[in-house]
Amino acid sequence: MRKTVLRKPKGFNDVYKHKPGAEKDRTHYCPGCGHGILHKLIAEAMEDLDIVDKTILISPVGCSVFAYYYFDAGHFQAAHGRAPAIATATSRANPDKVVISYQGDGDLAAIGGNNIIQAANRGENIAVFFVNNAIYGMTGGQMAPTTLEGQVTTTTPYGRNVDTDGYPMKMCEVISQLTAPTYVERVSLHDAPHIRKTRNAVRKALLNAKERKGFQFVEVLSTCPSGWKMDPVKSMEWVKEKMLGMYPLGVYRDKGEEAKVITRPVPILEPGTVWEKLGISAEADVDFPRGDVPDEYRKMSIRVAGFGGQGIMVTGQALASVALEYGYNVSWLPSYGPEMRGGTANCSVNIQDGTIGAAEAVKPTMLLAMNRPSLEKFEKTIVAGGTLIYNSTLIDIEPERTDIKVFAVPITGIADELGNTRVQSLVNVGAYAAITGMFNVDHVIELLPKLFKGKSQTIIDLNAKAVKAGFDYVKENF
Ligand SMILES: Cc1ncc(C[n+]2csc(CCOP(=O)(O)OP(=O)(O)O)c2C)c(N)n1
Structure with missing residues (x-):
């Protein structure tokens, strides 16, 4: 008889003991937030790809700043927007590790915009998970580069006006203009079939990262019920109705079989060199x-x-x-x-x-x-x-x-x-x-x-x- 065992994936800590009030075995994310879903997909993939002991996660500034509470991985916490730079150094100094740069849209597309483009252009051996929730969640819902035209945020109370605030930034399209990236895909968390597709994308990126096949970029359309001031169900619908039109899902780059294993000399900071x-x-x-x-x-x-x-x-x-x-x-x-x-x-x-x-x-x-x-x-x-x-x-x-x-x-x-x-x-x-x-x-x-x-x-x-x-x-x- 088949037995279903419900347990946390091994990519997660058993107890979130770094979290104040550790006995509470739950995350700090708001109900309906996409970060928790993506965390779980990553943690499961870490277990299945047997990379739990090899993964180093760079957490950003933003709601996922505390990602290090949850993952059973090595961690660095980066300054705002700087995760790709920290990930670069980490990956280059540790060629046997799988390095993840986990970032929100404010972090990656605003303050860290140049950081991500340079890392992508260098084809760093890192897997980037880019959580696009069209808003600055952590700081209370300000406009992000990815905020939709007309979207009301605390800093665009009359809706985003493209004449004054610019257009929503499409990062998959931008990144896939560069030559080096190996794999670029946009996925979404708005319903179960799309979460399954996101699961596949996460695995593909991490497998490529494990094999040192260069720069992996997965943009994940996600929900922010608190920032959007909607309930979780409405938020899912909002992604489907509003975000998909602006941010088409799909694969923007996949070098597939042609993806090369990228090796670089490890910098040695020994006296005499x-x-x-x-x-x-x-x-x-x-x-x-x-x-x-x-x-x-x-x-x-x-x-x-x-x-x-x-x-x-x-x-x-x-x-x-x-x-x-x-x-x-x-x-x-x-x-x-x-x-x-x-x-x-x-x-x-x-x-x-x-x-x-x-x-x-x-x-x-x-x-x-x-x-x-x-x-x-x-x-x-x-x-x-x-x-x-x-x-x-x-x-x-x-x-x-x-x-x-x-x-x-x-x-x-x-x-x-x-x-x-x-x-x-x-x-x-x-x-x-x-x-x-x-x-x-x-x-x-x-x-x-x-x-x-x-x-x-x-x-x-x-x-x-x-x-x-x-x-x-x-x-x-x-
Ligand atoms: C140098 C610096 N500037 C600004 C801030 C304030 N700040 C904290 S989080 C954040 C935006 C985070 O938004 P996003 O990256 O979209 O992540 P989310 O919270 O939505 O997951 C900002 C501007 C900061 N912590 N450091």
Whole structure:
């Protein structure tokens, strides 16, 4: 006797545990939304094509931003419209993987319009699922490039006027003008027979992607009952009655048997290859022997924060540059507030022996807080057992955490005593060297001409004093 087993396809997680309130075994999509249907078709195909362990999904900005809650795949979340660029890098660096770029019409055809065209034109080995619901769903129903003529949205309250707003954009037609794409089809989710056709298109695109047969583009006409302000049944009818006329279904490109397997050299970012070609030496110029660094300071993820003009970025660059000379892997990532001067600024620095995963110090092992707002903002992010260095000249409150090591160093005061507030950065480096044991203070001073290349000897000497003063303060007081 045949037995029907109802279960989730293996391409989905059993429990959506990344989702807040994970015990609720359902998605965040509105009733009648097409995203859920397409998700299911993709998840089933992943299982049937045996690519669950090979799939990396790039989720966009839009209602499907949380696609990573559901799929049992690798994930990247891209900035708005940038999924094709992230997918390109992911696919090129991982030629054995199946890379999916999942995008809405605002994401793909508006802000990401150029991204998708360039990726298509390069014939990247990616499968793009383009959900065309003729509206910006997530942000409350604004006009999208695909909005129909006359369609009322929150930004076209009198209906889309093609004279002022342009014409609905037909992405399958646009993409299929290019030479490289392998497979381009438009399908729809408005009833069961068309969902079956969509199922086939999804499978074809993923099979081609699995075989590395270039660029796959499936446009899926979909519903947005919330954005369209219609019930789900009416929404299905609306797709059929209104959208199909503007967006004819069918295959726009299928290279079929002629589709070639596309292989590209995998970029290798090893010292001596790309570095050499770029004329950058990956080797440290000065070979500094490392001192005894306690275990807790061997894998540093540092947030340096303060206001603009406090030498925040220079501190971070100096820490990273000195560490490089000791043969550590380093990264430096600046983050500026929107203001030009006097605004907040912070940077993340990683200093480690192993591979650096994320450049941003989301949970730093050390915070160097130069002003009060920075302390208030970032103190809670320090990992338990981590270290806080704060500028006690300007910060007049006590840190709250009791599970971290705290060093109150009057950084601005020390710099002022040397006659120039601007040397705070190197006071920081000196204090850092004393606390962590990671740098020898003489080595740091030896490196100053390189760090301040082109600057006068007076400036170099002043910064040497700053390093020493920061170092000595910590050694004498802690
Ligand atoms: C750089 C940037 N600009 C604008 C936004 C606001 N925003 C979020 S989602 C969205 C539109 C999404 O629409 P669509 O791609 O059609 O996806 P849907 O929500 O309909 O699935 C916009 C404009 C943003 N998050 N980032």
